[in-house]
Amino acid sequence: MKMGHGIRKATFGLAGLAMCIGASASAWANSSDPIKLTLHDWTGQLLTTKIMGEVLKKGGFNVEYVQADYIAQFAGLQSGDLHVAMEIWETTGREAMDKAVGTGKVENLGSTGMQAIEEWWYPSYMEERCPGLPNWEALNDCAEEFGTAETLPNGRYLGAPVTWGGFDDERVEALELDYEVVHAGTDAALFAELESAYQREAPILLWVYSPHWATFKFQGDWIQFPEYSAECYNDPSVGVNPDLAYDCGKPTGPIWKVAWSGVKDKWPGAHSAIESFDMNNDEMSALIVKADLNGEDIDDVVQGWITENEDVWKEWLK
Incomplete structure (x- = not known):
């Protein structure tokens, strides 16, 4: 009987703890509306986005993944129909990003830690x-x-x-x-x-x-x-061809995270977590190898990273 009573007490204790965690997560999430993260058409971006999305779910946020065009997504980010884009490459997306940020409706949340x-x-x-x-x-x-x-x-x-x-x-x-x-x-x-x-x-x-x-x-x-x-x-006059622009190589530099400017007010905890996301090229390349060369399902690769890096992503949620 004591053992059974002890189990019941433990069960009640765990249930109470779960309720507390749920309440804390709900307060942390601030809004139950889904945060819409954009998905594109290359493996690294799918991994980056789903890692961030699954971490946000751990923090109690409602997350929705939305397929979107890489450049055209900025219209949705400006309107608030889309909320977060996890990979804007300095090499190809900087011009569109700067234009969107210049409207005040899109915010640059800093580098992912990866260099493009x-x-x-x-x-x-x-x-x-x-x-x-x-x-x-x-x-x-x-x-x-x-x-x-x-x-x-x-x-x-x-x-x-x-x-x-x-x-x-x-x-x-x-x-x-x-x-x-x-x-x-x-x-x-x-x-x-x-x-x-x-x-x-x-x-x-x-x-x-x-x-x-x-x-x-x-x-x-x-x-x-x-x-x-x-x-x-x-400026066409700059470079080896005095009449045409783009007479040079592509830029190199960070891969950026961007968000609809309303994210920081509607989901401040998520805003902070996304800012904290950090991963280097070697870490991401190793995950891409698992998916593209070893044939592992992307969702399985993401869950493997979540399991093995709990100490990392918990810091993002602080």
């Missing part, structure tokens, strides 16, 4: 066929080496999905490159083509980004274009 690189990339075996690499000025000398039956005598550059931005078509025109830009339909198609070409040591020149598993699995290098500057993108 996105640029034209080639496998190391192409250096024998194009000795001037990685200098961009060697590209025209080797255009036919990078060409395909569809593009010859021009070379072929495999760009990212058009929704990612990046100004590659403009860059080809401004730098007078004898290349045709062919955009991959999806992130998966982009890297499937790299995988196939690399195994055959076939010519390929394409958009590669980091953090990503490709830079760990394959040996290669990024093309060294004229150094990026904001003026190069905005």
Whole structure:
């Protein structure tokens, strides 16, 4: 009887504790309305967003994931129809981000901790066929080496999905490159083509980004274009071509978190947690390897990270 009574007391105690935690979480959440986090079309962004979303759920928040276009999402963030975007890359999204933040309706919540690189990339075996690499000025000398039956005598550059931005078509025109830009339909198609070409040591020149598993699995290098500057993108007179903008490489820099400016008032705890999110390139690349190379389900990778890093994400929720 004592044992049974003790179990009941313990059960009541746990129930009471759960009620306290629930009440605390409810107060912390401030609003039961769903916080809408945007999902895009590359593995790292899905991982970053779902890790943040699942942590917010641990804090008692109602979370909804919404598929959204990378650049077009800023209209939803400004209107408050969307609430949080976990990856805005300095390389491709800075212009749209700054414009949105300038309206006062979108807030930059700081860096994710990851540093973005996105640029034209080639496998190391192409250096024998194009000795001037990685200098961009060697590209025209080797255009036919990078060409395909569809593009010859021009070379072929495999760009990212058009929704990612990046100004590659403009860059080809401004730098007078004898290349045709062919955009991959999806992130998966982009890297499937790299995988196939690399195994055959076939010519390929394409958009590669980091953090990503490709830079760990394959040996290669990024093309060294004229150094990026904001003026190069905005002032045609700046750069090697006095008549056209985008005659330089892509910027590098942080991957940013942004939110609808109303988040800080409606969900102040979530606002603080998102600001605290921090992960470096190596950590994210290891997770991407699990999903893309090892074939683990993204949700399983996320839950594995949650389980193994409780001490980390609990600090975000403080």
